[in-house]
Amino acid sequence: MPFSNSRPSVSLRGHPIHVLLAPVPAVCFVATFVTDIVYWRTAAMLWADFSSWLVVVGVIFAVVTAIAGLIDLLRDRGLREYRAAWIHGLGNTAVLVLSFFNALIHTRDAYTSVVPSGLILSGLVVLLLIVTGWNGWTLVYRHGVGVHAKEPT
Amino acid sequence: MKLPLFAAAATSLLITLVGCGPSPIDPKRQIGANPYLPPIHEYLLPPMHVAKVVDWNGATPTAAAGLKVQAFAKDLANPRSLYVLPNGDVLVVETGGPPGPVSRPKEIVMNLVEKMAHSRTKPGQRILLFRDTNGDGLPDQKFVFLDHLHSPFGVVLVGNDLYVANTDAVVRFPYTSGDTQITAPGVTLCELPGGPIDHHWTKSLTASPDGTQLYAGVGSNSNITENGIQAEIGRAAIWQIDRATGAHREFATGLRNPNGLQFEPQTHTLWAVINERDELGPDLVPDYLTSVRDGAFYGWPYSYYGQHVDPRVQPQRPDLVAKAIPPDYALSSHVAPLGMVFSTGTTMPEHYRGGAFIGEHGSWDRTVLNGYKIVYVPFADGRPSGVPEDVVTGFLIDGDKARGRPVGLAMDIQGGLLIADDTGNSVWRVSAASP
Numbered sequence: 001m002p003f004s005n006s007r008p009s010v011s012l013r014g015h016p017i018h019v020l021l022a023p024v025p026a027v028c029f030v031a032t033f034v035t036d037i038v039y040w041r042t043a044a045m046l047w048a049d050f051s052s053w054l055v056v057v058g059v060i061f062a063v064v065t066a067i068a069g070l071i072d073l074l075r076d077r078g079l080r081e082y083r084a085a086w087i088h089g090l091g092n093t094a095v096l097v098l099s100f101f102n103a104l105i106h107t108r109d110a111y112t113s114v115v116p117s118g119l120i121l122s123g124l125v126v127l128l129l130i131v132t133g134w135n136g137w138t139l140v141y142r143h144g145v146g147v148h149a150k151e152p153t
Numbered sequence: 154m155k156l157p158l159f160a161a162a163a164t165s166l167l168i169t170l171v172g173c174g175p176s177p178i179d180p181k182r183q184i185g186a187n188p189y190l191p192p193i194h195e196y197l198l199p200p201m202h203v204a205k206v207v208d209w210n211g212a213t214p215t216a217a218a219g220l221k222v223q224a225f226a227k228d229l230a231n232p233r234s235l236y237v238l239p240n241g242d243v244l245v246v247e248t249g250g251p252p253g254p255v256s257r258p259k260e261i262v263m264n265l266v267e268k269m270a271h272s273r274t275k276p277g278q279r280i281l282l283f284r285d286t287n288g289d290g291l292p293d294q295k296f297v298f299l300d301h302l303h304s305p306f307g308v309v310l311v312g313n314d315l316y317v318a319n320t321d322a323v324v325r326f327p328y329t330s331g332d333t334q335i336t337a338p339g340v341t342l343c344e345l346p347g348g349p350i351d352h353h354w355t356k357s358l359t360a361s362p363d364g365t366q367l368y369a370g371v372g373s374n375s376n377i378t379e380n381g382i383q384a385e386i387g388r389a390a391i392w393q394i395d396r397a398t399g400a401h402r403e404f405a406t407g408l409r410n411p412n413g414l415q416f417e418p419q420t421h422t423l424w425a426v427i428n429e430r431d432e433l434g435p436d437l438v439p440d441y442l443t444s445v446r447d448g449a450f451y452g453w454p455y456s457y458y459g460q461h462v463d464p465r466v467q468p469q470r471p472d473l474v475a476k477a478i479p480p481d482y483a484l485s486s487h488v489a490p491l492g493m494v495f496s497t498g499t500t501m502p503e504h505y506r507g508g509a510f511i512g513e514h515g516s517w518d519r520t521v522l523n524g525y526k527i528v529y530v531p532f533a534d535g536r537p538s539g540v541p542e543d544v545v546t547g548f549l550i551d552g553d554k555a556r557g558r559p560v561g562l563a564m565d566i567q568g569g570l571l572i573a574d575d576t577g578n579s580v581w582r583v584s585a586a587s588p
Contacts (some may be wrong), residue, residue: 043467045381052257104197108257108464109379109432112195 200384249276307358323349498568
């Protein structure tokens with residue numbers, strides 16, 4: 001199978017940055033949904049506080065991840081030809097926008113910082129992440145984007 | 154290119170969404186017994202509109218017709234409350250709150266905003282004594298009366314016992330008329346809810362007319378229970394403290410942040426000004442002035458203005474909401490009344506006698522600023538009998554810059570009105586323009 005890396009990804013000593021960072025916002029946003037659910041069921045503020053930190057840290061890392069990903073997309077014409085790249089990119093832009101609003105909603109005080117708007121947004125983001133994550137894996141594992149191909153001998 | 158277009162669309166959508174919110178109504182619609190209460194509007198981003206702090210530069214606040222304002226004391230370190238001793242000496246409490254813990258990213262931002270809204274001077278933790286020796290109403294001598302206190306606010310003298318309400322305890326000191334300094338260690342009469350959160354830290358203090366009971370205002374530990382309901386034990390209440398034993402009970406509850414505790418001189422009933430909750434819109438919830446009934450519940454946190462339920466509080470307590478009574482007199486939203494004094498003197502113009510002066514520290518979460526002034530509410534037969542009138546203004550300049558922000562008030566021995574201005578680090582004296 002031909003590898004796409006006509007141009008190398010934004011990388012740190014040969015390790016692509018985007019793939020390195022991507023798990024951080026993904027885990028934060030999934031965890032936000034989990035702590036939102038626990039808060040919704042218990043109304044113990046501790047869980048809403050967890051959500052509040054997780055969603056903000058997630059947004060910060062999502063911005064950095066998105067920048068690295070956007071540069072990759074702009075530099076690599078081959079990458080732009082994959083449908084998975086567009087689903088992944090646009091989907092995660094939506095994740096970032098929704099999570100930004102979710103972070104604002106989580107600045108409200110007490111119950112309405114989570115229920116219902118925060119909880120709904122957190123859930124929506126997790127659903128989107130499943131789709132965008134799947135397509136991200138497709139890019140790496142199927143198309144070899146960012147994978148360092150062996151030099152032909 | 155699809156992507157930049159999408160980003161541009163998202164950004165403009167974001168700006169529209171974040172920026173939208175109801176425009177503030179005329180505060181006059183929220184004055185008195187039946188304030189207009191608009192529907193709740195919860196923000197994505199509250200409009201944090203804080204007046205930029207600028208210097209007085211020798212100017213003074215502006216008094217209403219028939220009154221004049223003079224600088225009583227300047228270059229103080231966050232003066233927030235005042236107390237006049239029977240011999241005429243004036244106590245000025247320099248104070249600041251303890252730093253709160255950061256439990257959410259929001260608090261990092263809020264702390265920055267709060268810093269912007271206040272003077273850069275490091276607050277004192279002491280009480281100064283000012284003495285007027287020549288009878289012109291302005292002080293000629295200044296003493297450090299009581300030092301090394303712990304976020305003090307309320308002061309009251311009963312006989313030879315001077316009580317100071319630190320943020321965590323009411324402490325008694327021995328005082329003899331004429332003293333200019335207290336060195337004796339204080340004796341704790343009653344501990345009050347203090348740290349580690351201590352959201353509303355100012356503990357207002359007064360004594361019953363017969364001197365047997367003290368009343369301390371204990372503000373809530375959050376805007377609306379976001380620090381957990383466990384953090385609110387004993388808070389959002391006015392405590393009655395037995396002066397002989399130090400035993401206390403909650404005299405009235407559901408008062409989010411009660412300050413300016415005063416007994417109305419005609420009817421001997423307790424009155425206070427209350428800071429109500431934030432972030433339900435520019436016009437919710439009106440702050441208020443109210444008589445404080447023994448055993449009454451005024452709603453916080455479960456409801457406001459009687460039985461208007463606050464959806465942010467879970468689990469709700471319908472049993473308590475059913476008991477909640479509306480307060481007497483709305484002052485409009487977010488004016489932040491922190492000081493109140495009944496006009497007891499005889500040298501103010503006739504028009505300003507018998508009612509209540511109220512110090513409005515001013516709003517921070519309203520696009521059109523509200524408060525930042527002293528108003529006068531006329532009283533008849535121990536009840537408010539008219540609309541508030543602006544008595545001292547000019548704390549704001551150019552619409553949105555604050556030269557000062559009024560807090561505690563007191564009537565001095567000659568009948569003048571004293572105003573603690575924490576942001577302007579001054580105390581102002583208001584008196585009749587022509588004696």
